[in-house]
Amino acid sequence: MKKATSIIDRIVYAINVLVAVLLIITGILSYMPFQIVSALSVLSLVVPFLFALNILFLVYWGIKLKRQLVLSLVAIVLGYLMFGPFYGLGNNDVPQKESSDLKIMSYNVWGFNKNGWMKEPGVGDSIVQFIKKQDPDILCIQEHARTRHRQLKQYPYRSETPYVKKRTIQAIFSKYPIVNNGSLDLPGTINNIIYADIVFHKDTIRVYNLHLQSFKIRPSADNFSDGEKSERTYKRLVHTFSKQLEQAEIFREHFENSPYTNIACGDFNNTQFSNIYKIVKGDLQDTFLEKGKGFGRTYDFWKIPLRIDYILADSEFEVLSHQNFDDRLSDHYPIMATLRFSSHE
Structure with a gap:
């Protein structure tokens, strides 16, 4: 028996031993600004x-x-120590808004359901x-539908992905007034990053709206259990990580040249355990890690x-606060x- x-x-x-080593290796890789072994990037x-x-x-x-x-x-x-906390201990209390405060929302609206992926009626209007x-004072939308601005009249200013190229x-x-805007034309993809310079009281802040490379994988057991489909899914994951890394570096280079105080929002299509997240984040504050509660789920x-x-x-x-x-x-x-802008206190 013994x-x-x-x-x-x-x-x-x-x-x-295998599981422990994989966790440690994944933590080390999250600090690398490149992919040492493409296969291991999926571990994040x-x-x-x-x-x-x-x-x-x-x-x-x-x-x-x-x-x-x-x-x-x-x-x-x-x-x-390498990944930091991923469970928020904050609360849902939102302080009374003051003039120096800025409410900002990020939302991937899936085209306001224009393609009918959700079967319930009136989803776009509900959004x-x-x-x-x-x-919110500033609203960052990913996968927007251009005509919906007609229903958002409370915002006198807006910036959108330019018409000239086929992009999401x-x-x-x-x-608040938008005095300048631009688009980072990411190569070889329909994904995009835009930014707007916004006059907030006596200051100008720059807001980035990111939509990094999508995995384009629908949750399905076949994608991971069927041999041929599983191989295709794996290759797609590796390719997506590679594109996201390229896009994160393009963002970081542009960000480093920003003359303003910055906010970066959006759908990164990757977790906080990835080097993609760490490259984009840099020294910025993650509002969920500061004030969020629970696991902070944004996607099922x-x-x-x-x-x-x-x-x-x-x-x-x-x-x-973070909600x-x-x-x-x-x-x-x-x-x-x-957010409260410290220069206004």
């Missing part, structure tokens, strides 16, 4: 599972009072009503609460943050 138990423990420990999508498995191994060895628990304990601690109810349409709506993939939409702000802003909404009107969920 021999059988020993063999089982060896097998468990071998799996434990499963970091929560790697954490969960290491916790299970920690509990397993703890119950058995075995020193093997040290491996997973070290992996969890190192993982936390408009939701936006009007929340009433991004839009920035503002209650096989019922997994992924956070792939972000609001990032320069340190000149104080993050007062994740549960309104299911798109394949993404909207997010909103309240």
